[in-house]
Amino acid sequence: MVYVAKHKRKVMGKQIHQTLFEKRKKLDGTESSLSKIRKEIEKEKVESEYLIPEVKNWIETDSVKEVKERVKNWLSLKHPVHIIGPTGCGKTLLALQIAKERGRPTVWINGDESITTTDLIGGYSQVEVTSIRDKYIHNVFKDKDILKADWVDNPLTLACKYGYTLFYNDFSRSRAVANNVLLSIFSEGILELPTQFGEGRYVKVHPDFRAIFTSNSIEYAGIHRPQDALLDRMVGIYMDYYDRETEAKIIAAQSGIKEEYALLITDMLRSLRSKSPPEELIGTRAGVMVAQALKLANRCDKRSIKQLLADVATSKTKNLNHFNEKMKIIEKL
Template identity: 65%
Template sequence: MVYFGVHNRKSIGKTIHQTLAGRRVELEKKEKQLSKLKSSLSVMGEELKKEKVETEYLVPVPDSWVETEPVKALKDKIKNWLVLKYPVHLIGPTGCGKTSIALQVAKEFGRPVVWLNGDESITTTDLIGGYSEVEVSTIRDKYIHNVFKDKDILKADWVDNPLTLACKYGYTLVYNEFSRAKPAANNVLLSVFSEGVLELPTQFGQERYVKVHPEFRAIFTSNPVEYAGIHRPQDALLDRMVGIYMDYYDRETEVDIVAAHAGLGRKEASSVVDLVRKVREKLPDAEKIGTRAGIMVSKILKNAGRFDRQSVKALLGDVITSKTKNREDFLHRIKVLDDI
């Protein structure tokens, strides 16, 4: 028997069967179109995922911002390092404005901002992500009535956490209270800053490694090591960062900040700031009160409509006793106020 690649039958002068070669060409064309469609859908899916992250996950930046010459100088210094892609580590006492300036600098870079808050219990998973759940699906094949075929499919869903999102999409990471996390949890940052690669230890194959986006930036904030609950980060990581020590702002800047946040005039804000600064001088470094204390007191005073010295001192007493260790310590703090 002789096999012909095509029948000679024709209809209205045209061959009604394709040749094998023609059929192959058509199939190859359809495969290319399908591959292109899958690639397009994959890109669309990634863009939709990114859009969802940016609208639901990212932390909004506060609008209140006061900029004096000293603040601008510090802000520009931080930005100069970040432009060169160096991670910046802001170190300073509680309430001196580390977080506020970190968020403002991140905002001015024009990229979305992801937030991470360090504490004793944080792990590497909290930074990079992990498998949130395992989906189980079962297929029952009953094509032949007396033959049963069961097939269980396990699918684990990976969820990205702040560091992975920032590295993958080029966001700005603000890692607040960085030194309150145990050093082991932050080891994953070493390859990010030295090789530009984020390793996801629990992933497999190509998905195990994420190339760091060129727009990725990182800002860290920490209290000095003498504060309670602080862990000294590993030297290998500190060597890859730029450390900038922040102290409390000058009087005029503090007055402007308190006035703006509490909605007060400079005269009322000055009366609060002056007392805050005097109390600050009398307390140990780890217990000093910051600009935040002045804002808290000013808001209550505005609500009560009272700005006399005794009212300010009474409210400051509530603020400075929040870290009281015992009765003796409490009495010492009250004496500090009375002596001013």
């Protein structure tokens, strides 16, 4: 029952009487808005401290800029973009740089065999059980169990709710069934949380939500092929190793060695690449590793580069014969 004052007392034209209902309404409003503001501040703190990607020594030559702008243009049209390319060509760093330039918080998922829809959307993290046993009157026994489930949002739900950038790395490593939930996001703009009930079951996708996927082109054909309907809603950008000058600049920037030495490493790296089968190609990362090792040893002669190149390339050799063949190629570089 709500008490409504019929004759509001006014002093000099101002109302001085408040009904209990009005008082409560004012109090509730103030308190809930305060806690709302507190929550908002907390969220913003987490977003700026943990969710803005950090990209160190970013190199942007014309070829980097070209592919970056292509991805950004598709994203501005709200299409999810799938970057596909060989190992170590720079997919992840490109995606992170784009996410950083968007200025929105970014959430990250790493695809693998064991990923389930729950890993993407979230679930009930814990169930709180409260038991009340009332023996106030000796022969009357009241027992009440209250079950309260706590729902926790995982990256995909967070991104859809708050308009974050979703970065789904190595997405084709996850089984297709785990990614079914993405379909309604990209077609209807609705995220469905299958284990939730009532209103909470459907989340309207925030207008700032964007998604960037990456896949390794070597693995892509062999691992789980994503559902056709999903690929149909995405834009695919094929990315190869960057050009010689860009690779050298990246190697120099990520290791701190002089650019002329970085060019020497790049040339050997590219020459070895041209003689390797697709599953043994080594990317720009291998060049960065060689350069970092040279910097540590404080020398830069062809012999050392060849030796270090052999070390990083060996991780992809199958057996001793294979290794000897690779060494011969490296010797001739």
